[in-house]
Amino acid sequence: MVNIQQLDPNASPLDYYGWELRRQREAHTLTQQQLGDVIFCTGSLVGQIETARKLPTREFSERVDAALGTGGTFSRLIGLVLRSRLPSWFQPYADLEARATYISAFQTQVVYGLLQTPEYARAMLAIDHADEIEELLAARLERQRILERSEPPALWVVMSEAALLQEVSSREVMREQLAHLLAFRDNPWVHIQVLPFSAGEHTGLMGSFNILRFDDDPDIFYVESYDQGHMTANPSVIKERSVGYARLQATALSPEDSAALITRVMEERYGDPS
Structure with a gap:
């Protein structure tokens, strides 16, 4: 002891x-x-x-x-x-995320971390970290508290249709996760767009990435691989990725049409089989 x-x-x-x-x-x-x-x-x-x-x-x-x-x-x-319970390589990004005033995120396969339900997040974390899942889950849910602040960051998420169709854990977990996404429809600071498969090839095919913007600091571009993250404030990278993100937004369904697609997938793919 x-x-x-x-x-x-x-x-x-x-x-x-x-x-x-x-x-x-x-x-x-x-x-x-x-x-x-x-x-x-x-x-x-x-x-x-x-x-x-x-x-x-x-x-x-x-x-x-x-x-x-x-x-x-x-x-x-x-x-x-x-x-402090987050992976050491992720902590610098989490610190910046907590200070950002505008977050732009593109997700190719899964729901963005700040929008995950506890059970969805638990299933994702259990893939590689089953021995410390409770600590990592608590840390992820703590990250989400920035959306509950009196002055939260503006969050714009574009996600591939694949994120809706990739079943994580169970049909029930997915149904709750998609319902959670729909709950943000009336939140003025959170906007969700779905990039449908019908969009064909697009600038996001290279992988998920985030762009953080601040009131008084340079913008940050962030991308991660299997076990590490990479951040840069290089102006040329920020310019290129910002244009790429704007193209993704223009190609994706509108927030209203995205909500309609999420609803349809939730009911048709993950609805109660009884």
Whole structure:
């Protein structure tokens, strides 16, 4: 068992979270069990989080803040903790994504990460990371919180029709995923277009990519391979890919026609067989 006195708060965001939780709890003269009783969990769970052996959740963090009157300390820390659980090569992009004011994404095969349902995301993550799926899922869902901010980024997603037809996990999961996409129809900051197979050859056939735009920083082009990501602010690349993205938008179905196609696929391909 980790000795809390030897836990280095500088080792990682998770270690710091555990160290600070222990410090705040003791400052309120509460045992682990007493704190657990207040926030509706076991004292054992509190101890595991204090010793960095268990990943805290956002709900746990919010309850701790309310119980200890810490002014949102742990609700802020949890974002850092969850982001640190992302693959190291992906973290720089996630940091920029969280600061972007405009996100343009093109997806060739799957639903864009910020728009995935928990069960769809779980199935995707389980392909190569079954041993750490819960941590990665929590981190992905944390990324999606940028769409819930009072001033969220503008998100424009163009996805191939293949993303609708590629069954992930089960018919039920896909039905829920497509319904989730349709739920964004009235969101003024999220626009979804489907690029139909009938479009033929197009500039996105080389693969998925994202373009991030900022208020005061250069635009970023991002593309990833199997186990790494590549980012560049090279003006010539940004210009070329921005034009390419505009062509994809022009070729894709309108948001309204895209919603109609998503609805049709959801009902005809993934509808209740009974």
